[in-house]
Amino acid sequence: MEVVLEYVDNDVELEITDDSDTDATISLSSIEDAMEVIAADQAIETYNVTGAGVKIGQLEAACPDTSGVFVNPNGCNTLQRVKNSSTGMYEMVESPHADNVHLIMSTIAPDATYYATGFYNSNSVSASAITFFQAVEWLLAQGVNIINMSAGYYDDDILNKYDDMSRWVDHIAYNHDVHFVKSAGNYHWKTNPEKKISSPGMAYNIITVGATAMTAPYEIESYSAYNGDGIGRYVFRTNKPDICAPGNFAGKIGTSYSTPLVTATIALLCDYRPYLKTRQHTVKAILAASTGKETRKYVSDQNDFAIYGAGIVDARAAIWLIKRERFTYQTGTISARGEIKTYEMEVTSSDTCMRVALAYANRIKFAEGEEHDPNATPMEEILMADLTLTVYAPNGDYVTSAMAFGKNLLVVQFDPRLHYGPGTYIIEVKVQEEGDNERPVNFGLAWR
Numbered sequence: 001m002e003v004v005l006e007y008v009d010n011d012v013e014l015e016i017t018d019d020s021d022t023d024a025t026i027s028l029s030s031i032e033d034a035m036e037v038i039a040a041d042q043a044i045e046t047y048n049v050t051g052a053g054v055k056i057g058q059l060e061a062a063c064p065d066t067s068g069v070f071v072n073p074n075g076c077n078t079l080q081r082v083k084n085s086s087t088g089m090y091e092m093v094e095s096p097h098a099d100n101v102h103l104i105m106s107t108i109a110p111d112a113t114y115y116a117t118g119f120y121n122s123n124s125v126s127a128s129a130i131t132f133f134q135a136v137e138w139l140l141a142q143g144v145n146i147i148n149m150s151a152g153y154y155d156d157d158i159l160n161k162y163d164d165m166s167r168w169v170d171h172i173a174y175n176h177d178v179h180f181v182k183s184a185g186n187y188h189w190k191t192n193p194e195k196k197i198s199s200p201g202m203a204y205n206i207i208t209v210g211a212t213a214m215t216a217p218y219e220i221e222s223y224s225a226y227n228g229d230g231i232g233r234y235v236f237r238t239n240k241p242d243i244c245a246p247g248n249f250a251g252k253i254g255t256s257y258s259t260p261l262v263t264a265t266i267a268l269l270c271d272y273r274p275y276l277k278t279r280q281h282t283v284k285a286i287l288a289a290s291t292g293k294e295t296r297k298y299v300s301d302q303n304d305f306a307i308y309g310a311g312i313v314d315a316r317a318a319i320w321l322i323k324r325e326r327f328t329y330q331t332g333t334i335s336a337r338g339e340i341k342t343y344e345m346e347v348t349s350s351d352t353c354m355r356v357a358l359a360y361a362n363r364i365k366f367a368e369g370e371e372h373d374p375n376a377t378p379m380e381e382i383l384m385a386d387l388t389l390t391v392y393a394p395n396g397d398y399v400t401s402a403m404a405f406g407k408n409l410l411v412v413q414f415d416p417r418l419h420y421g422p423g424t425y426i427i428e429v430k431v432q433e434e435g436d437n438e439r440p441v442n443f444g445l446a447w448r
Contacts, residue, residue, distance in 0.1 A: 029250075038314060050109060054113070058102060065099050108267075147181065150256035158198075166200040167364055169182075179277075180205070183201070192225065195223070223255075242409055289321060289326075289446040291311030300410045345391070346423075347416045348422050358410045359409050360443035385441045388428075389427070403432050
């Protein structure tokens with residue numbers, strides 16, 4: 001099977017929209033517009049975060065122009081990986097697409113340290129290719145905390161599927177403590193006519209990002225891919241995307257450009273609290289609990305959750321949540337069926353809408369020595385447990401809950417003013433269906 005790698009934008013040709021002499025197609029003003037939508041500008045001003053101390057890896061078919069205005073002050077370290085068949089020399093391959101992705105991230109998180117590498121399949125340039133797996137390995141060797149992948153693999157056999165690449169990325173994200181942020185994919189009349197999630201976007205342990213409009217009411221873009229069918233415990237399929245962000249930058253559009261907004265937001269969070277670098281599921285829960293704009297309404301039992309995920313990322317609200325310690329510091333663990341973990345949630349008279357998010361892991365284990373071999377078969381690929389999220393009022397009354405087979409991001413929401421008022425609410429996490437061998441499940445929990 002020959003799988004096609006494509007950029008996850010719509011490749012609209014535009015005139016240069018800034019004052020540089022480069023081939024950029026995204027203007028700084030459009031990035032500023034997006035920062036306002038996701039409240040990154042407010043987060044930076046209020047909490048003095050710039051991505052300092054965070055390493056971000058950029059993974060797609062090519063690298064940003066390291067000699068141009070797109071490189072942030074700390075530079076962008078690149079892997080020379082393509083051999084020119086005519087000269088025999090290994091050369092850097094750059095692209096405007098990679099420039100734009102890097103520009104978005106480095107504008108929001110200028111003090112992060114950036115690494116970029118590309119990979120090619122047999123349809124690409126006449127050169128000796130570095131594989132996707134080798135590219136990821138190089139980024140891991142640099143010690144990156146976050147990997148941004150604004151590209152995807154398209155083929156009928158892997159779209160909307162939990163394929164071998166998704167399994168491998170789940171392993172990488174879980175065992176190497178790296179945040180992996182992936183574009184959901186876009187509609188294409190030939191390669192993706194049904195707007196399905198491109199590979200490895202169906203991986204459980206990553207954050208898959210959809211694209212919304214830049215202006216109110218911030219509706220999902222018509223091209224943004226999603227998985228809204230066939231959810232089931234025994235077929236390894238979950239809702240995607242997990243979250244969304246604006247994807248239209250003055251006409252240059254795609255989930256390619258919504259994804260670096262989320263990556264940069266995670267960098268701001270990790271700058272604010274460095275221990276979040278290794279709290280992948282807690283960060284996903286924080287982002288889902290703190291979504292903003294008109295999309296701060298999507299919860300697990302709604303049909304639109306399959307299209308929007310939890311809604312538009314809100315950087316300022318996410319850090320506000322962290323500052324007030326409305327999340328689990330450590331990743332929780334739970335195993336046997338019926339086991340219960342509880343957490344107290346203080347609701348004040350000023351809280352008018354409470355969101356609670358639970359994100360948990362899919363654990364895959366490879367044999368020693370084969371954990372970096374993309375052709376290896378997992379030694380253990382257990383059936384992931386299903387957890388239930390329930391909220392109880394201060395008087396013990398049931399408030400709301402969520403449980404869905406095969407999904408590992410649950411979000412509930414309620415207005416405490418309607419019945420229960422302020423006080424100490426109880427959040428309950430329970431194993432509804434245990435995984436194989438009662439394997440403990442790691443989870444993160446957040447509320448706002």
